[in-house]
Amino acid sequence: MIRFSPTGTVFRVWRRFSSWSANTMPITETITDTFRTNELDPMNHRKDHDGCFYSISQSVKKQLFTGGGLPKEYKELSETLNGLSIMVRKPAIELITYLNKTNFDAPVTRYVLYGKTGSGKSISLAHILHYGSNAGMVLVHVPWVPNWVRFPKGCTPSVIHPNMYDHPIESVEWLRHFSTQNGLLMQKLELKTTETYTWSKREMTAAGSPLSELIDLGMNRAKYATDCVAALLGELKKAAVSKRCRVLVVIDGFNAFFSPRSKVQREDKSIVLPTEFVLTDAFLSLTRNDWTNGAIVVSVDASALPLELRESPLPRYQLGKQGFEHLDPFIPIEVPNYSEKEFHSQIDYYIERNWLQQPKARTDRGRAELSFTSGNHPLSLMKLVAPY
Amino acid sequence: MSLSGVLRKLPSFNAIHCHLNFVGRIARQQPYSMYQPFVKEPTYNIEKLEQLIESGEAKKREFVPVKAARSDQNVSVFHDELTSKFINMVMEKGHKEIATKLVETAYMKIKQMQLAKYYKATTDAERAEIELNPIVIFHKALENCKPVLQLTPIKRGGATYQVPIPITENRARFLAMKWMILESREKERKVHFPERLAYELLDAFNNTGKVVKRKQDLHKQCETNRAYAHYRWG
Numbered sequence: 001m002i003r004f005s006p007t008g009t010v011f012r013v014w015r016r017f018s019s020w021s022a023n024t025m026p027i028t029e030t031i032t033d034t035f036r037t038n039e040l041d042p043m044n045h046r047k048d049h050d051g052c053f054y055s056i057s058q059s060v061k062k063q064l065f066t067g068g069g070l071p072k073e074y075k076e077l078s079e080t081l082n083g084l085s086i087m088v089r090k091p092a093i094e095l096i097t098y099l100n101k102t103n104f105d106a107p108v109t110r111y112v113l114y115g116k117t118g119s120g121k122s123i124s125l126a127h128i129l130h131y132g133s134n135a136g137m138v139l140v141h142v143p144w145v146p147n148w149v150r151f152p153k154g155c156t157p158s159v160i161h162p163n164m165y166d167h168p169i170e171s172v173e174w175l176r177h178f179s180t181q182n183g184l185l186m187q188k189l190e191l192k193t194t195e196t197y198t199w200s201k202r203e204m205t206a207a208g209s210p211l212s213e214l215i216d217l218g219m220n221r222a223k224y225a226t227d228c229v230a231a232l233l234g235e236l237k238k239a240a241v242s243k244r245c246r247v248l249v250v251i252d253g254f255n256a257f258f259s260p261r262s263k264v265q266r267e268d269k270s271i272v273l274p275t276e277f278v279l280t281d282a283f284l285s286l287t288r289n290d291w292t293n294g295a296i297v298v299s300v301d302a303s304a305l306p307l308e309l310r311e312s313p314l315p316r317y318q319l320g321k322q323g324f325e326h327l328d329p330f331i332p333i334e335v336p337n338y339s340e341k342e343f344h345s346q347i348d349y350y351i352e353r354n355w356l357q358q359p360k361a362r363t364d365r366g367r368a369e370l371s372f373t374s375g376n377h378p379l380s381l382m383k384l385v386a387p388y
Numbered sequence: 389m390s391l392s393g394v395l396r397k398l399p400s401f402n403a404i405h406c407h408l409n410f411v412g413r414i415a416r417q418q419p420y421s422m423y424q425p426f427v428k429e430p431t432y433n434i435e436k437l438e439q440l441i442e443s444g445e446a447k448k449r450e451f452v453p454v455k456a457a458r459s460d461q462n463v464s465v466f467h468d469e470l471t472s473k474f475i476n477m478v479m480e481k482g483h484k485e486i487a488t489k490l491v492e493t494a495y496m497k498i499k500q501m502q503l504a505k506y507y508k509a510t511t512d513a514e515r516a517e518i519e520l521n522p523i524v525i526f527h528k529a530l531e532n533c534k535p536v537l538q539l540t541p542i543k544r545g546g547a548t549y550q551v552p553i554p555i556t557e558n559r560a561r562f563l564a565m566k567w568m569i570l571e572s573r574e575k576e577r578k579v580h581f582p583e584r585l586a587y588e589l590l591d592a593f594n595n596t597g598k599v600v601k602r603k604q605d606l607h608k609q610c611e612t613n614r615a616y617a618h619y620r621w622g
Binding site: 387 | 464496500503506507521
């Protein structure tokens with residue numbers, strides 16, 4: 001156990017000593033603020049901040065995570081605990097170091113976060129989103145791809161592309177999500193379309209009109225929303241190559257694009273594959289490394305695939321042959337369970353926010369029990385602590 | 389899965405009990421017990437065990453045979469006997485994991501509701517008054533629901549009278565738990581049991597609500613039937 005401040009060490013030793021006798025166990029324990037960091041800008045997060053929590057302001061939370069991005073349970077807990085805090089963990093630090101040192105003239109690098117379900121991939125992605133927002137990058141964020149594959153709210157045959165399928169409602173939602181995340185930045189950048197898009201006989205978007213027009217059209221005309229998304233992604237790619245903006249692509253549950261089946265059926269009851277969606281096509285073309293001035297961070301997770309394909313969390317298994325060849329070469333980053341330091345920091349945080357109420361949970365014995373029964377697995381720990 | 393559930397499944401769990409079984413405490417023997425009357429109850433709580441060892445009591449019990457620990461007696465620091473009793477009463481058809489989950493969810497809801505009040509409060513004095521620990525709330529709520537009298541039918545001269553008699557500690561606790569569960573099950577279809585239970589517990593904690601009303605009704609009826617009290621004897 002390593003603590004940075006001398007007072008922390010003293011408390012640690014005192015706690016260890018106190019565990020010898022159950023009768024003299026202190027009921028309340030002073031928690032030093034070693035588990036928190038005052039560095040609120042993710043651009044400055046370094047190895048020193050490993051295992052520390054940093055808080056995210058209400059306005060940033062509203063800007064970045066209104067349309068998704070935080071797991072439901074985590075979001076609810078953050079509302080109960082009166083403020084969103086994210087732990088600075090090794091995978092996020094590693095990614096931030098890479099992103100800070102990236103040569104953006106070279107083709108985009110792909111990073112793949114992998115790990116067991118509930119080990120903190122989505123939270124790490126949220127951290128990276130905040131980084132991208134602070135670094136002035138245009139965020140292209142898909143909160144959870146299986147939402148499009150598993151139970152889409154409406155899936156219709158595409159008007160423009162034969163044998164392909166549109167997601168009108170999801171696309172409108174995604175465009176709204178994009179404009180809440182990047183609204184201010186897009187106004188500043190003043191990006192223009194490079195092509196003329198003809199939607200129907202009367203409706204078209206002329207070359208040289210602002211991108212916001214494209215987004216508005218998609219939000220108002222659900223029928224063309226999916227193609228608007230595809231057009232928008234293409235335009236962003238071109239803008240990035242011509243150095244007018246820097247793009248950060250963040251996709252959670254990326255392996256769902258290569259899932260062997262979806263819940264969408266044709267009229268003859270045959271299953272539509274996720275690769276037959278127009279949205280899949282658009283996002284797969286964005287994740288190729290044929291462009292520059294951007295970065296791509298995706299996560300693969302077993303829970304994004306059907307039940308029988310959840311044996312291993314490793315990228316090769318999760319992506320399958322097709323997905324692996326699509327992303328290759330990429331940099332895999334593992335999101336592991338909590339280390340001892342991260343675990344204690346998490347418990348300290350729960351105690352400070354009054355979430356962990358049992359006095360005995362604050363003792364060494366209580367901590368050891370929580371650590372053992374949860375196996376230092378973040379999601380299990382969160383569920384385990386809930387009733388106490 | 390609950391903490392106690394996890395602990396129960398550990399391979400080393402039985403080993404812990406073998407180790408703990410050498411001390412016990414004297415209890416009334418149940419009829420038809422598989423144990424002989426002199427076999428002692430196990431002490432499974434580590435803190436109590438340490439107390440026994442410190443006070444020298446453990447030395448006396450070293451060579452006394454002790455019963456095997458029951459499956460719901462575990463060494464977790466979060467183990468609460470009253471809660472585990474309550475879980476057994478919530479349980480239907482032996483689905484203990486479901487019952488545990490229901491009660492634990494209720495505890496979580498209590499914490500959520502109390503924390504919402506806590507973070508809404510503006511002064512420290514207000515905050516200090518809000519109890520956040522769900523187990524403390526549960527204990528106090530049950531204490532508030534326990535009746536001190538009960539009615540029993542007694543036949544005298546061809547008529548049956550409802551006679552008020554004192555109640556044992558066990559019976560009072562049983563009634564409090566039973567009422568709490570029954571009132572929590574009476575709800576609209578959209579509301580789930582844990583949520584309702586959380587509300588009932590918080591109400592009872594503040595000495596209000598349906599369960600406390602039920603206790604008061606019983607007391608009132610005992611009061612009206614006080615004239616029959618002497619039928620208890622003879």
